Amino acid sequence: ALLPDLRLLSRFSTKHKELFIGTLRKQGAVVAVAGTQLCDVPCLERGHIGIAMASAADGVKQKADLLLHDNRFSSFPEAVRWSRVLTQNLHKFLQFHGAACTTVLVFTCVGNVAVQASDYQTTQSLM
Numbered sequence: 453a454l455l456p457d458l459r460l461l462s463r464f465s466t467k468h469k470e471l472f473i474g475t476l477r478k479q480g481a482v483v484a485v486a487g488t489q490l491c492d493v494p495c496l497e498r499g500h501i502g503i504a505m506a507s508a509a510d511g512v513k514q515k516a517d518l519l520l521h522d523n524r525f526s527s528f529p530e531a532v533r534w535s536r537v538l539t540q541n542l543h544k545f546l547q548f549h550g551a552a553c554t555t556v557l558v559f560t561c562v563g564n565v566a567v568q569a570s571d572y573q574t575t576q577s578l579m
Contacts, residue, residue, distance in 0.1 A: 460525070469495040484528070487512050503528065 461472060469485065473495060476483050485492070485499035488508040493515050496502030504516035505523045513519055518535065520527050
């Protein structure tokens with residue numbers, strides 16, 4: 453009954469962290485786990501988002517999905533907000549780039565088929 457009201461847990465052993473992560477995931481919650489020590493690596497991998505703090509060990513930083521450059525918990529919402537903006541912008545760029553490349557390819561192929569006598573090849577026009 454207490455788990456739905458929890459927002460932040462700290463200073464737990466690895467065993468207890470894994471127990472909470474498993475329980476919260478079974479209930480359908482999105483779990484973000486922050487860690488600084490090597491014993492936190494299994495917990496980082498079990499959570500949806502693994503977050504390493506600035507003072508974390510190198511092994512923790514390698515396993516984390518998000519690396520904070522300071523040790524403040526208040527940085528989490530801002531970091532998540534920036535990562536969402538970055539992801540959205542990347543999707544927009546890939547959609548635009550894919551559409552532009554497809555358009556160029558279609559026009560190039562149609563143009564070369566329509567004009568049989570060409571001094572250059574299709575691949576040269578894409579350069």
